[in-house]
Amino acid sequence: QEKVQQSPESLIVPEGAMSSLNCTFSNSASQSIWWYQQHPGKGPEALISIFSNGNKKEGRLTVYLNRASLHVSLHIRDSQPSDSAVYLCAVSPSSNTNKVVFGTGTRLQVLP
Amino acid sequence: EAAVTQSPRSKVAVTGGKVTLSCHQTNNHDYMYWYRQDTGHGLRLIHYSYVADSTEKGDIPDGYKASRPSQENFSLILELASLSQTAVYFCASRNRVGQAPLFGEGTRLSVL
Numbered sequence: 001q002e003k004v005q006q007s008p009e010s011l012i013v014p015e016g017a018m019s020s021l022n023c024t025f026s027n028s029a030s031q032s033i034w035w036y037q038q039h040p041g042k043g044p045e046a047l048i049s050i051f052s053n054g055n056k057k058e059g060r061l062t063v064y065l066n067r068a069s070l071h072v073s074l075h076i077r078d079s080q081p082s083d084s085a086v087y088l089c090a091v092s093p094s095s096n097t098n099k100v101v102f103g104t105g106t107r108l109q110v111l112p
Numbered sequence: 113e114a115a116v117t118q119s120p121r122s123k124v125a126v127t128g129g130k131v132t133l134s135c136h137q138t139n140n141h142d143y144m145y146w147y148r149q150d151t152g153h154g155l156r157l158i159h160y161s162y163v164a165d166s167t168e169k170g171d172i173p174d175g176y177k178a179s180r181p182s183q184e185n186f187s188l189i190l191e192l193a194s195l196s197q198t199a200v201y202f203c204a205s206r207n208r209v210g211q212a213p214l215f216g217e218g219t220r221l222s223v224l
Contacts, residue, residue: 001171006154034212043116043202043215044155051210088154090212097209098162099170100145104154 002026002093004103012109019076021106023089028067031097035063035074036088038105044088048074079110114139116216118203124222131190133219135203143206144186145213146170146178148199155202161186193223 003026013019025033032051036044050056050063050072057063060077076083089103117136125131135144143162147155147170157170159178167178175197177189186205190197200220204213 004154032210032212036212041218043204043217045215046212049212090155092209098143098168099157099160100204100213101157101171102147102155104152 002091002095002099002101004089004091004101006087006089006103006106008106009104010107010109012111013079014111015079015081017079017110019079019083019108019110021074021076021087021089021108023072023074023103024070025072025089025091026070027094028070029094031094032092033065033072034090034100035061036090036102038086038088040085047087076108079108081110081112084108084110114214116203116205116214118201118216118219120219121217122220122222124224125190125193127193127195127223129193131193131197131221131223133188133190133201133203133221135186135188135205135216136184137186137205137214138184139205139207139214140183141205141207141214142183143208143213144180145204146176146186146188147202147204148172148197149202149218150199158188158201195223197221198223 038044145160161180
């Protein structure tokens with residue numbers, strides 16, 4: 001069974017700082033990997049995806065994937081108070097690509 | 113615009129009672145999912161389906177049944193609700209493997 005773990009559980013940064021979130025998964029052959037953002041009382045929304053080793057940049061977001069170390073990270077440049085939310089890492093296991101497995105989440109708080 | 117609609121948005125149920133949570137999508141998506149969210153556990157997969165009239169067990173199926181009578185509709189059924197099933201439940205859909213699931217706004221269930 002695919003395991004997805006996220007760290008830290010909680011992160012507090014000042015406005016304008018870089019926020020760095022981590023996610024580890026249990027199978028290097030895992031297929032699609034996504035990061036989601038979830039505001040209180042709302043459903044998760046997909047932010048960015050990555051499939052191949054390396055990095056991907058979209059606006060203030062950068063994702064790094066290293067399959068050999070089973071690690072993916074999300075970096076938010078110039079963090080804003082509106083970025084305060086729970087961030088979820090999601091993985092589609094290679095053993096069953098019909099499933100999508102989520103991590104426990106990182107709660108990000110950006111202080112003005 | 114693609115959307116996933118859940119009903120009801122909140123529900124209070126009695127222990128031992130039957131609860132049905134409904135999910136509807138008009139996105140023409142084949143895949144539908146039910147997750148529960150608890151503090152400290154992230155999103156855990158209960159049941160999913162990739163074709164009408166067929167459902168699959170997720171990672172925590174015990175105590176839950178699912179029904180997919182049509183491509184658009186996916187229900188989660190708690191035959192004998194228990195206190196431990198108090199949680200927020202999310203439905204999601206996607207068109208194909210490799211696409212990020214699209215989530216509904218969630219149903220907050222309290223079992224008393």
